[in-house]
Amino acid sequence: MDKQHKARLDADFSDLYRAHLRDVYSYAYYRVGNHHDAEDLTEQTFLQAYRHFERAQAESDGRPLRPWLIRIAHNLAANLYRDRSRRPQTPIDDTTVLSAMHTTEDLVEGRDELARIIEAIKELPEERREALIMRFALGMDNREIARAMGKTDGATKVLLHRAIKQLQGLVMTS
Amino acid sequence: MSQPAQSADFETMLRLALHPVDPPETLKARVESRLQELTDAAVDELDAWEIGAMRDPRNWVRPVVASAVGVTAGTALVVLRVRAERKKRAAASSDPLDLLRRTVKAAAGEARKLARRD
Numbered sequence: 011m012d013k014q015h016k017a018r019l020d021a022d023f024s025d026l027y028r029a030h031l032r033d034v035y036s037y038a039y040y041r042v043g044n045h046h047d048a049e050d051l052t053e054q055t056f057l058q059a060y061r062h063f064e065r066a067q068a069e070s071d072g073r074p075l076r077p078w079l080i081r082i083a084h085n086l087a088a089n090l091y092r093d094r095s096r097r098p099q100t101p102i103d104d105t106t107v108l109s110a111m112h113t114t115e116d117l118v119e120g121r122d123e124l125a126r127i128i129e130a131i132k133e134l135p136e137e138r139r140e141a142l143i144m145r146f147a148l149g150m151d152n153r154e155i156a157r158a159m160g161k162t163d164g165a166t167k168v169l170l171h172r173a174i175k176q177l178q179g180l181v182m183t184s
Numbered sequence: 185m186s187q188p189a190q191s192a193d194f195e196t197m198l199r200l201a202l203h204p205v206d207p208p209e210t211l212k213a214r215v216e217s218r219l220q221e222l223t224d225a226a227v228d229e230l231d232a233w234e235i236g237a238m239r240d241p242r243n244w245v246r247p248v249v250a251s252a253v254g255v256t257a258g259t260a261l262v263v264l265r266v267r268a269e270r271k272k273r274a275a276a277s278s279d280p281l282d283l284l285r286r287t288v289k290a291a292a293g294e295a296r297k298l299a300r301r302d
Contacts, residue, residue, distance in 0.1 A: 016226065027216075027219070031207055031215070032207060036204045040202060048205075053215050053218065056215050060219060060222055123197055124200055127197055128201050142198065146195075146199050146201075146202040147204055148204070149204075174191070177198070181194075
């Protein structure tokens with residue numbers, strides 16, 4: 011690899027990093043449930059992505075690399091849980107999550123419902139929870155989610171539909 | 185409220201519940217610093233390789249093979265050209281020694297032509 015090629019790769023990676031730092035961090039945060047692990051997971055994701063970037067870029071054939079990044083984060087998170095042999099014990103920081111809400115009185119009921127949703131998400135099977143995080147926290151479309159999860163577009167659509175239905179049921183019964 | 189409307193409301197709530205989370209500034213600085221270290225290390229490695237490449241005999245293999253292929257191809261061309269003119273030389277030669285002298289001279293001439301062309 012010559013220096014010019016290396017410089018171009020680094021510039022492309024820098025663009026990818028800037029464009030998706032928030033996506034990777036959001037995914038990591040909702041996946042592991044606390045800021046400390048989310049920071050480590052985000053850092054490791056980008057370091058690993060940097061090592062394999064040239065190949066990923068060559069194989070992407072011009073398609074967006076966000077699903078590839080999220081897949082790296084997903085695999086690292088799975089390793090983290092395997093290493094620790096436990097599910098996340100620290101609950102999602104509800105005050106952070108709820109800070110996006112307006113504070114006017116007429117939204118108090120809405121805040122309660124958001125808290126119920128957050129609690130219910132934790133009850134979902136891992137795959138459904140991940141699909142919801144990708145769709146709603148990262149705004150990924152079905153095709154991107156399918157690529158990140160190694161599924162077909164059709165299977166992803168069904169997965170999302172079932173995840174939302176199950177979550178709705180959990181929220182209504184809570 | 186109808187079911188599709190309820191569903192749309194629920195998705196709106198879901199979008200609010202799972203809103204994107206901004207990474208802390210300290211994380212940005214940490215990741216960028218680590219990436220910079222990796223980039224610098226890679227550039228240093230590249231520089232060191234370029235300078236040291238020809239000092240390492242293991243990196244001579246490719247140029248030597250390339251030269252050998254060139255020499256072999258050139259030799260084969262000279263032999264082919266000299267053999268093609270063999271009958272003419274044999275007819276013009278007075279004895280086998282004269283034929284050998286003419287063949288060596290023809291080979292030298294073909295090699296010179298090839299060298300001039302390169």
